[in-house]
Amino acid sequence: MFLMDYAHRRRLKIFGHMCIIDATDDPVLAKKLTVPDYPARVERLVLIAVEAFDWNCPQHITPRFAQAELERWRTQPK
DSSP: OEEEETTTTEEEEEEEEEEEEEGGGOHHHHHHHSOTTOOSOOOEEEEEEEEEEEEOOGGGOOOOOOHHHHHHHHHSOO
């Protein structure tokens, strides 16, 4: 799995084994992973046993920004 932070040109690689569990098979864990006041119903649980991780060199990561970030920079005094 790759977790990207384009604005700061950082990438975290996570290596592991993933297990998908039906929420009805483990209702106690499903309740623990439910976000309070979020209206969606939990259907599946995804568990990842992390075996290793690695922070990558930023050399080939192109910075990317959300439209709101770009607008904020355009409107700031120079």
